Amino acid sequence: MGITKTEIFTEEQNQIAKIAKVIGHPARVAIIEYLIRVDQCICGDLVEEIGLAQPTISQHLRELKNVGLIKGNIEGTSVCYCIDPINWNHIKALFSSFFDTYKNEACDEQCC
Amino acid sequence: MGITKTEIFTEEQNQIAKIAKVIGHPARVAIIEYLIRVDQCICGDLVEEIGLAQPTISQHLRELKNVGLIKGNIEGTSVCYCIDPINWNHIKALFSSFFDTYKNEACDEQCC
DNA sequence: TTATTATATTGCAATATTACGATTAAGTTG
DNA sequence: CAACTTAATCGTAATATTGCAATATAATAA
Numbered sequence: 001m002g003i004t005k006t007e008i009f010t011e012e013q014n015q016i017a018k019i020a021k022v023i024g025h026p027a028r029v030a031i032i033e034y035l036i037r038v039d040q041c042i043c044g045d046l047v048e049e050i051g052l053a054q055p056t057i058s059q060h061l062r063e064l065k066n067v068g069l070i071k072g073n074i075e076g077t078s079v080c081y082c083i084d085p086i087n088w089n090h091i092k093a094l095f096s097s098f099f100d101t102y103k104n105e106a107c108d109e110q111c112c
Numbered sequence: 113m114g115i116t117k118t119e120i121f122t123e124e125q126n127q128i129a130k131i132a133k134v135i136g137h138p139a140r141v142a143i144i145e146y147l148i149r150v151d152q153c154i155c156g157d158l159v160e161e162i163g164l165a166q167p168t169i170s171q172h173l174r175e176l177k178n179v180g181l182i183k184g185n186i187e188g189t190s191v192c193y194c195i196d197p198i199n200w201n202h203i204k205a206l207f208s209s210f211f212d213t214y215k216n217e218a219c220d221e222q223c224c
Numbered sequence: 225t226t227a228t229t230a231t232a233t234t235g236c237a238a239t240a241t242t243a244c245g246a247t248t249a250a251g252t253t254g
Numbered sequence: 255c256a257a258c259t260t261a262a263t264c265g266t267a268a269t270a271t272t273g274c275a276a277t278a279t280a281a282t283a284a
Binding site: 004005006008009010013014016017018019020021022023024025026027028029030033036040050051052071072073075080081082083085088089091092095096098099100101102104111112 | 116117118120121122125126128129130131132133134135136137138139140141142145148151152162163164183184185187192193194195197200201203204207208210211212213214216224
């Protein structure tokens with residue numbers, strides 16, 4: 001079917017999955033890492049930097065914006081993109097908490 | 113095309129994306145959270161707990177195993193699944209480092 | 225107004241993912 | 255061995271994703 005049964009999962013599970021899915025493409029990881037390195041840039045910079053077509057980059061930017069990882073501000077004919085600081089912290093906390101839930105005490109033998 | 117141009121990205125970017133993609137489905141998040149809660153379980157438990165068909169759960173388990181998030185040990189007719197402690201720590205560190213790369217000093221105004 | 229610049233949107237083609245019924249494989253029990 | 259239990263695999267339908275050419279939109283410059 002290709003369709004996910006979101007209704008049988010919790011809000012939190014769907015939220016983690018939704019954000020992870022967006023991070024789950026190397027182009028979007030590359031965009032994020034570039035944005036962190038240069039603080040802010042426009043779509044054209046990313047097209048040059050990453051080497052995908054402009055519509056493709058634009059599409060990836062939209063998905064990153066949809067989940068709040070980045071934000072964009074119109075500046076004349078171009079759009080200035082950057083990490084969304086507030087949301088970044090929320091998402092970081094969400095994933096920290098997810099990864100911290102597992103405690104591997106003995107780290108070896110207790111598990112199957 | 114539906115095909116990702118992995119060759120134009122770094123190993124690290126592809127690795128983060130690959131793992132995030134696997135976490136990017138609520139059923140797999142639910143499986144992980146359940147495994148953390150109960151320590152270990154068999155496929156049938158997850159079929160009951162989550163409410164997807166057995167082949168579907170089995171498929172999700174394979175993907176989780178492929179990226180090393182979980183491991184499975186054959187025990188009689190059933191397979192005992194659990195979080196892979198060593199890999200979990202690596203992956204946790206990978207994502208911590210990814211999220212920690214961004215420092216939002218002033219947290220507001222410096223960005224566009 | 226007519227370029228020019230920068231980005232978004234549309235419309236595909238190719239491929240991947242999700243889900244499940246049917247079946248297979250492999251160990252266990254009677 | 256035959257029946258049973260448990261999980262993996264196969265095949266397939268429905269849908270989603272990726273990438274890009276072509277086009278549209280929107281602001282600025284000449």
